[in-house]
Amino acid sequence: MRILRAKEFAINREVEYGSVEQNKVVQNIIQAVIREKDKALIKYTKQFDGVQCANLRVSEQELDEAYGQVDYQFLFALRKASENIRDFHERQKRNSWMDLQEDGSLLGQVIRPLKRVGIYVPGGTAAYPSSVLMNAIPAQVAGVSEIVMVTPPSTNGEEGINPYILAAAKELGIQEVYRVGGAQSIAALAYGTETIRPVDKICGPGNIYVALAKREVYGVVDIDNIAGPTDITILADQSADVSYVAADLLSQAEHDELSTAILVTNSSELASQVQQEVESQLNVLPRKEIASKSINENGAILIVDHIEEGIQVVNELAPEHLEIMVDDPMSILGRIENAGAIFLGRYSAEPVGDYFAGPNHILPTNGTARFSSPLNVDDFFKKSSVIYYSKDAILQNGEYIMQLARQEGFEGHARSIQIRLEKEGE
């Protein structure tokens, strides 16, 4: 893991939009699903997953069987995590409000849940039950009444789906699950087929084809953010525990060769100790190959003159995950402008947030913490403004409204006011 001065480090923020060919493939799949509906879903599932699908919908019996099949201890941990995630997101709920004006008018904002939401869950080795929780629970807390899950069948030629995914769905009470993945499943959620009714919003991570399909259908339905590779930044001084710092860097590095793990520190002693410790922990890590590629190609230990400079570097990096392991971490919290999730102190390892504590693990990647937020309950609400104008209000303010409308050349707007003033002002 290279050590360099923070000033010498260049942030790389390539956004992945896919090749022209990949975009073309995705557009063709979407058009085929619009045209041929279920038939297209079955065709592409045969083509891409090698499975001849008899039933797109996963039956209640399959959900029950999966639930019985998975490890009891896993289920118990999953339930504990669900409770924490639900508690945390419950605190994000909001109420509609009304403001009574002196002239008798009412102004307000109605806040309602989306009605129907689709969640994409990847299959194969990237099938993560924790992501089912993180996507579905905020929607449930918001009050979304219909949550639909799509996930590709296993590629062993059979219709089966990873039982841990189905168990997580069952645990949350999700009953509508379809065995279909890829761009075709996104098209089905956006436009609907004979079997799958269209949704209002699509969430969840997927491969490049899923991501491009989500971009493509955005506007027809809403989508969550398109996730890039994961990253962590640790801001630490000489008080930090070397083995914790190294382990936490590696816990991000093992995700993906494209993951980024960065240590920012004012202690060159810590820097070289962490450098050694990462090497030694790497040697015994099962996902060593992935993690070492991530560490060597994207990882860095950045030396700053003082923690003040470190804070500035952190704000420029706008990390997805930020761990602060300095003497008094709370004193720094107020200075952090850009970060998806902030982990404070020696016990707040990043996996605590990935799986268990309650906050969402779907976070802004690729520096987008400058303007985006963790997935949260607001993402499943929509708002409507409400205006109930009184007779007094229109009589008192009508002239102003006409003035502003006429300046912009909208005489028709002005007349809709004038006609009322003439009739009601009598």
Add this chain to the structure above:
Amino acid sequence: MRILRAKEFAINREVEYGSVEQNKVVQNIIQAVIREKDKALIKYTKQFDGVQCANLRVSEQELDEAYGQVDYQFLFALRKASENIRDFHERQKRNSWMDLQEDGSLLGQVIRPLKRVGIYVPGGTAAYPSSVLMNAIPAQVAGVSEIVMVTPPSTNGEEGINPYILAAAKELGIQEVYRVGGAQSIAALAYGTETIRPVDKICGPGNIYVALAKREVYGVVDIDNIAGPTDITILADQSADVSYVAADLLSQAEHDELSTAILVTNSSELASQVQQEVESQLNVLPRKEIASKSINENGAILIVDHIEEGIQVVNELAPEHLEIMVDDPMSILGRIENAGAIFLGRYSAEPVGDYFAGPNHILPTNGTARFSSPLNVDDFFKKSSVIYYSKDAILQNGEYIMQLARQEGFEGHARSIQIRLEKEGE
């Protein structure tokens, strides 16, 4: 204006993504601005606006002069409107929160304003001071410290900008204004030039090139929704005032030939009266040509059997603006699932909300009220999760976290917990 049964009406929701050529033009402009910065801005301003720009930045003096130049009554109305808009949006503000857990952990959500926001304001005849208020005030209320406005110079060969736009900026205290428009201004806001520093988010409506450029830079910066043509739906029974209904339909129809104005009613008497009244009001409307094209091509009076069915039709239409002119409008509010802004009763003409009452006039168009919201203060906030885990918490819950991580194959995640349990558990 055609009258038909609601069941016979097909909703048209074509989304405008521009032609391949338009997209190519926009991509080239963006690349040129990334490469040549200010030089490209000056080149395109010459090419598209016919203006040789000496100073991209609008001077303080120009802002002051514009302010002195506009009508005093207009300024007074503008100020009144600003106050109302500010009051309404102040009620949307939110606080960061912290939740103290029994085991000594702290979980929370930090809510912060975006730092720097760019607002696009169209030039020429589509230059609307009201849009300056509606875009900038929510950002100011959120606490955005740097608000930048870009707007093209008048096309009379001089550098001047519509004084009403500049006066609105001055009124709000916006000091950073640049005379540049089109896709090139969006590229400048996203990537920065020598003169214009990059922003975190770009808001505001524009022509097709501006819309495509916003789509293109999304991810590098945040953008607001891409607005389609405006629409209104009026739900009315026989108690509604015919002349008000007609005037309000026309106030949307005059915006644009692509605007949609729809009346949904259970009274065939009202239907035919409104049909006649629209004709007669149309005849004396200055923007008659635009409005009649909108009314004839997109407008419709939809007959329903009863108001219940009308509510259902409204929810399917998911209108941008919804007026409810029935006997007891409040009784219907709770049944409306999808609408950008809801205007209740006979005095709540849609222009009341366009200009003055306080709620935002930037609303979800094209049926997107199913999943999007009026522009609001949340659009200028970003959130970070905060996790401060206690020693007790990690000791009590570490096993669950490892269980979940290992099920997903992330041994490195599990070890970052295990190393702490081993060290702290002693």
